[in-house]
Amino acid sequence: MANIGLKSALLKGETRMWCGQLLRNKNVMPSQQLHTKLYCSTSSVRAAAFHTSSCQSAASSRTKTPNRFGFMFDIDGVFVRGKEVFSHSAEALHLLLDEKGKFKIPTVFVTNAGNTLRSRKAEQLSERLGIKIHQEQMVMSHSPLKMFQQFHNKTVLVSGQGPVREIARNLGFQKVVTIDNFRKSYPLLDMVDHNRRGHDEADEYEEFFPEIEAVILFGEPIRWETNLQLVLDLLMTNGKPDHCPTTVPEQHIPILACNMDMVWMAEACMPRFGHGCFLFCLEHLFKKLSGKDLKYTALIGKPSPITYHHAEYCLNEHAKSINIEKTISHLDNPDTDIYGANLYNRYLQNKSKARHAEVSTIGKRSKMMLGAPAHVESGNMVHEINEEELLDSAESCESILVNTGVYSADTTKLAYGTGVSSHVDFAIDEDLRQPNYRVTNVLEAVQLVLAKEGLAS
Numbered sequence: 001m002a003n004i005g006l007k008s009a010l011l012k013g014e015t016r017m018w019c020g021q022l023l024r025n026k027n028v029m030p031s032q033q034l035h036t037k038l039y040c041s042t043s044s045v046r047a048a049a050f051h052t053s054s055c056q057s058a059a060s061s062r063t064k065t066p067n068r069f070g071f072m073f074d075i076d077g078v079f080v081r082g083k084e085v086f087s088h089s090a091e092a093l094h095l096l097l098d099e100k101g102k103f104k105i106p107t108v109f110v111t112n113a114g115n116t117l118r119s120r121k122a123e124q125l126s127e128r129l130g131i132k133i134h135q136e137q138m139v140m141s142h143s144p145l146k147m148f149q150q151f152h153n154k155t156v157l158v159s160g161q162g163p164v165r166e167i168a169r170n171l172g173f174q175k176v177v178t179i180d181n182f183r184k185s186y187p188l189l190d191m192v193d194h195n196r197r198g199h200d201e202a203d204e205y206e207e208f209f210p211e212i213e214a215v216i217l218f219g220e221p222i223r224w225e226t227n228l229q230l231v232l233d234l235l236m237t238n239g240k241p242d243h244c245p246t247t248v249p250e251q252h253i254p255i256l257a258c259n260m261d262m263v264w265m266a267e268a269c270m271p272r273f274g275h276g277c278f279l280f281c282l283e284h285l286f287k288k289l290s291g292k293d294l295k296y297t298a299l300i301g302k303p304s305p306i307t308y309h310h311a312e313y314c315l316n317e318h319a320k321s322i323n324i325e326k327t328i329s330h331l332d333n334p335d336t337d338i339y340g341a342n343l344y345n346r347y348l349q350n351k352s353k354a355r356h357a358e359v360s361t362i363g364k365r366s367k368m369m370l371g372a373p374a375h376v377e378s379g380n381m382v383h384e385i386n387e388e389e390l391l392d393s394a395e396s397c398e399s400i401l402v403n404t405g406v407y408s409a410d411t412t413k414l415a416y417g418t419g420v421s422s423h424v425d426f427a428i429d430e431d432l433r434q435p436n437y438r439v440t441n442v443l444e445a446v447q448l449v450l451a452k453e454g455l456a457s
Contacts, residue, residue: 069453070106070315071096071446072308075125076113078402078442082267085128086404088443093131095446106319107137110311112259112274112301114141114219115162117170137318141259141301142218144310145171148256148298155210157182157234159227160218167218177212179221182230185209186241189233192225212239214254214297220275228282231255235286235294248290254297261302308397400445401435 073079079089098104109125116124118138126133145151155175158164168176183190186209191197212234221227233241235252257279263271286294301307439445450456 069449070319071108071449072311072315073107073109073442075109075111077265077404079125080128081265081404084267086441088441090129090131092441092443092446093129095450097131101132103137103318106315108139108311108315108318109133109137110139110302110307112141112261112264114167114258114275114301115160116140117163117167118143136314139307139311139314141307142167142171142216143314144300144306145173145216145256145258145298147310151214151216151254151256154213156214156216157212157231158216158218159221159231161220161222162218164218168216173216175210177210179227179230182209182212183226186230186233189230189241190226192229193223209242212253214256217255217257217275217279219259220273220278224278224281227278228285231282232285232289236290248292252295255294256298256300257296259301260299260304398437399435400437400439400448402442402445403438403440404442 079086079092093107096103096105096107111121113121117135118140119135121140122133122135122138125138149172152172153174155177156168156173157177157179158168158173159179160167165176165178187197215231215234217231235255236248237243237245238249239253257275259275260279261274262276262280264274265271283294286292437445437448439448447456
C-alpha cells in the first residue's frame with residue numbers, strides 16, 4: 001500500500017512550472033527551511049516554483065512585483081547539436097538578460113550529460129553561446145548524488161568518461177576507485193581485448209584492494225565490454241571478486257545509475273546510443289547470468305522526478321531575491337524530458353510536506369513509484385536522503401517541446417527510438433509524453449512564455 005501511495009503522490013498535481021526540453025541536472029545545498037519564511041500566496045499566483053529567503057516580510061513582498069516563473073533548459077537538441085550551435089540560441093537567452101548581461105529571469109540548464117564537472121560544463125556553454133553562465137545554473141545528471149550522503153564514506157567504483165574521480169569527489173564521495181584501478185588490480189578479469197590481457201602492472205591496490213561497497217554509473221563508458229564485465233563481477237561477488245562464489249548473492253551491492261537516455265541527438269542523421277543502452281545491456285546480462293533482476297538503489301537524471309525537484313531547488317538558489325511561481329522546461333525528447341517534466345507536474349499538484357518527503361525516495365524507488373515491477377528494495381528510506389531538497393515547490397511545471405532535438409515533426413522520417421528512449425523502469429504513460437506546447441525552436445519557446453507572462457517586448 002505504501003508503494004501505491006507514492007505512485008499516487010506523483011501522478012496527481014497542484015503547482016506550475018515551465019518545462020520544455022532545455023533542462024537537465026545539478027547540485028544542491030541545505031534549504032534552511034525557506035518555506036517557513038514565505039509570504040507569497042500560491043492561490044494568487046500561477047506557480048510558486050521556488051521559495052527564496054528574500055521574501056522576508058509581508059511588507060517587502062507587497063512593494064515589489066516578483067517574477068512568477070523560471071526556466072529549466074535542456075542543452076543538447078535545444079541550444080546545440082553536437083558541435084553545432086543553433087543560430088537562434090543566443091538570441092533566445094538574450095531575451096532573459098538585463099542591460100548588464102545578467103539573467104533577469106531565474107534560469108537553470110538541466111542536462112543528462114555526466115562526463116564532466118558542472119563548472120567545466122558552464123564554461124563550455126558560456127563560450128559557445130557568448131553568454132555568461134555560472135556553474136550554479138548547471139544541473140548535471142549526477143548532481144543529485146550529492147544528496148546520497150549515506151554512500152559518501154563508502155568505497156565506490158565509478159564508471160563513465162571524463163574526470164570521474166574528480167566528479168565523484170566533488171559530489172562528496174571520499175573513497176573512489178576507477179575502472180582502471182580495478183582492472184589493473186585484477187588483470188585476469190578483463191579478457192576481451194587480447195592486447196590488454198594481464199599485461200598491465202598492478203597498481204597500489206593490488207595487495208590490499210578494498211572491498212567495493214557500491215557502484216556508481218555516471219554515463220556510457222568507452223570500453224563497454226570492460227565495464228560490463230567488471231561491474232557484473234562485483235555484483236556477482238558482493239564487491240570482492242577474488243574468489244568464485246558458490247551461489248549468486250540474494251542481494252547485490254548497491255548500484256546507482258545516472259542518465260537513462262537510450263539515445264541522444266548529435267550531428268548524425270539519426271540519434272546515437274546513450275547511457276540507457278549501456279544500462280539495458282547490464283541489466284539483461286545480469287538477468288541472463290544470475291537468473292535474478294538487477295535492483296537499482298537509485299536511477300537519477302531525466303525523467304526521474306528527483307532530478308526535477310533538485311533542479312527546482314537550484315533554480316530557487318539562482319533566484320535569490322526573486323519569488324518564483326512557475327518553471328518552464330524546454331525539451332527535445334518526449335520519452336525523457338517531456339515525460340519527466342509532466343510527471344513532476346503531477347507531483348506538484350499534490351504538494352504537501354509529506355509529499356515532499358516522499359520525493360526524496362524517488363531516486364531509490366523508481367520502479368515502485370511508477371507502478372512497474374518492484375525491483376527496488378522497499379522500506380522507509382527518507383532518512384537516507386539529505387533534507388536539503390525537502391522544501392516547498394512550484395505550483396506547476398509546464399513543458400514545451402522543441403523540434404530541434406530527438407523529436408522531429410517530420411513524419412516522412414523514421415522515428416528512430418520512438419517510445420523506447422526512456423528507461424524500462426519508467427513505465428510509459430502516453431499522457432505524460434504529451435507536451436503542454438510544441439514549437440519549432442528555443443527562441444519561439446522563450447517568446448511564447450514571455451508573451452503568456454505579459455513580458456513580451
